[in-house]
Amino acid sequence: MPHRHAGAAVVFEGHAFADGSLLAQALTHRSAGSPHNERLEFLGDALLNLIIAEQLYLRWPKADEGAMTRARAELVRESALAEVARTLELGTRLTLGPGEMKTGGHRRDSILADALEAIIAALYLDGGFDACRNIVLAWFEPLLAALPPLHQVGKDAKTRLQEWLQARQLPLPVYTLAEESGDDHDRRFRVACTLGEPEISSEGNGTSRRGAEQAAAEAALAQLPQRPVK
Template sequence: MVAVVPTDRIEHRFANPGLLEQALTHRSAGAPHNERLEFLGDSLVNLIVAEALYVRWPQADEGALTRARAELVRESALAPIARSLELGARLTLGPGEMKSGGHRRDSILADALEAVVAAIYLDAGFEACRARVLPWFEAAMAALPPPHKVGKDAKTRLQEWLQGRQKPLPLYALLSESGEDHAKSFRVSCSIAQPPIATEGEAGSRRAAEQLAAEAALRQLDPNY
């Protein structure tokens, strides 16, 4: 079969264009749909991203690599890539999904992206697949925080910093709560005994306020942590 020159942002010449057609067909449109390709693509995306992180972060431990991979391959990270490739406009959906805006739904877009990755792999092999797919993740990889921070919120990092130095854990206290039920504001303090530090955070939820207070404490203790 003659290779098909790409006219879209996927930029892969499919020797078997039927693979791409199947990858972009949701189960609501009937068989053959993309669920089997999605299954294969999920593993391929995990492998491609894991290998790239392994090379990029030679000193990172398994935990940091695992958290970074999870950040990069979760649904909310894959869907924007699918949008950048304009997959939504090319999806084949059943009438119900089409009417409900399925072509804009994160879950459907992320699944389609994984299916497209599998289609490229089956069409051209792993090396060609990796060469095409890895650049899609470069911007997100470059935006990752340092390995010791990735996937960890401020409260977790503050606790680890203190425990690593055998210091007492911080205490969080609600200082005030204001506003209507639909627009609450919480002000929270974070107190550390050794070294003596007290910070505050204010946000629309108590949890978010605690995170801000912990982040402020970390900036005082160790701006690079």
């Protein structure tokens, strides 16, 4: 996370900002006044799409345009960006207006995703493309590594889990709402996913029931034995 060191430079994720105001602007939501991060967000969105597209092109030499487009969409969707932002604890660093602070804006996917894109732009403007790309790729490497096989790209976790079970003529999973909490503007859901064969139980959390089900299915997929179809 950002911190000051002995030269008064602002350091973020290993990058020492020559212009610390860029980082401050990237972390400022429009509800807090100007200068805010919307212009940086616009640039960061384009940079992120380029960085991810380049990586998919290099890593998947046999993939066609459609597969790479679906994979990129999977990686740069709002919920994925928000999860990266949470690993960086951006929510605690955001500058929000009183209304957004009161309604928990620092936890909202859209605000976190926008801030992450703005920071990407700030890194680019301050340090150049190579420095920006290196940092962004470190953030997204776990997501890149977790992409499903090429033929399954674009299919969500529930679909992939269902297809795995159907291919082996096994019972379909059962999803159960385990917990629902939070206020109307900040709901949180916890869902359990249970498989009869193989016997697997998993849980997932999300800001919607559907999102929690997808997370639970992803967790179940990670536990599946890698055995061939009968």
